[in-house]
Amino acid sequence: MNHRKKDKRLRLALYITTLSIFLSAAIITSITIGSLQLSPYAVFESIINPRSDAVTRSIVLGYRIPRVLFASLTGFVLGVSGGVIQTLTRNPLSDPYITGMSSGAALGAAVAFVTPRFPYFAVPAMAFIGGLSMLLLTIFISKKAGAGSMGFILAGIAVGTFASALLMLVISISSEKAHGILYWLFGSFSTSTWRDLQIVLAVSLPALLFMLYNARDLNILLLGEEHAAQLGIDSKRLWLLMLLSSSLAVSSCVSFCGIIGFIGLVAPHMVRLIVGSDNRFVLPLGGFTGALLMVIADDIVRSPINPIAETPIGSVTSMIGVPFFVYLLIKRGKSFGI
């Protein structure tokens, strides 16, 4: 049976290579398009030649590259975290936002928006705090309820609904700033900077590595806490650490770019269609697929053929994601499992 092990490694390497090529192509395309169309050569030149055209250089290095890298990172984080959360809740319909985190983040951001004299940086900081505190509240309630993954999902819905109600309240009392809040809610990479990228990378990289490292144990966790414990896994601890890692990574992205739906739900399922439910495949490949989808979605947002300048990216990902999701639901029907 020796060949099987090597088969798996080779297969994973092959998939990752293929997706990397697609992702690189999407990233290069993304840098060339926009209100100023550039050739791939001009992009290349502006990167390596410091004496090239200053305007092009500032657009490419100061604006487009950090933006596309931030989009890739966010897509990667959402793809990996989506796979993790679906396994933890043993629910194929889960995504990283099921935890009540997105509503909490939105509430935090809205509060920062309407508070006078809050610095610009307060929006991501408050979003991060709001998201994580709602997540912790969800965990606390579900532990009290003690009903396993279903209890967790229901607690997440309760907390999320409550945070949304508060968000409505904040929006309604701040009519002149409502536009800014709504724009943030739809998500956008238009303001991404190198500094944002550094901060998010510093937070999410350890979390991503932790999740990928534990992919094999996560497979066993799919059997439920009781069976996993019996096979030698400290299942309660792993469950909590995986949830915190995925939420930390997602909320660090969300706090800068707003809420971007459906990538975390769809990317892992696309991968499962091809490779099955082994998380050693689903997590890394889900990450690459998420990144690829996100860059393509952002390309559509910025593309000159798009009649509406800077469409909210959340609406693009949902418009692509929902039909695909419905297709999956109908085609796979009962076998639409994790």
Add this chain to the structure above:
Amino acid sequence: MVFNLVVDGINVEFGSSRVLENVEIALRSGEVLAIIGPNGSGKTTLLKCISKAITPKSGEIIVYGRPIGEYSNSEYSKRVSAMLPQWPSGFSMKSYEIVLMGCRNQTKGIWWEGDRELQIVSTALEILNAIDLYDKDFETLSSGEQRKVLLAKSLAQRTGIILLDEPVAYLDMKHKLEVMTVLRALADMGKTILVTLHEIDLALKYCDKVVILSHGRVVAAGKPKQVITSELVSKVYGVEVAVKWDEETDYPLILPKKGQAVKGELSCLI
């Protein structure tokens, strides 16, 4: 006289109902214990207690000289394996992937399965005569085949103590005998095995000890041939039976003496 497993007077309550009452068991290496009793007598609960899935209200369970509460999950998984009921469903996994999960206790922190693990997996399936299930999707197997895969998973854990909840349920006669023969052989090589059974004849034929549970209490314990009598089985199961041993085939027979009458108003359902 060293016991691998001692269950010392455990009590379990679910709400206000007593599920297990003062249950005691002591087992050595090389012994197969059958736990028999009617539905709802507490057999599965007993196994769940020993597998650490349920913590008894009082009493103690000692494995290799240490109370089980002192073991971490990781340590305990190297001592005791369990095939518990209610295997979760709804996701696709190959049979060998499930058996492979049994090896988790030997390969903590290793990302890809090694040759040694795959060899254990193949062997576990082979001795159960189930190697042809290796690459099949677990969800598509019959109940009996799924049992065998789950049993192979427990064997792949390579523990000294093995707990099996109805390992022969859903299996046809040939496979029942096959599984019991494997368990007998493993015990003869030093394992300690606990099985819950509905088949009293298998307990008589293959097991060293038997515990008969009724309403959560041990009503009899000891060597199967001494304990399993016509009177006791009739009393515990509420069916008049005769327990006999057929000399020609050297196999026990449990013979119901008369059929059961239907209680209640059957015409309601016609």
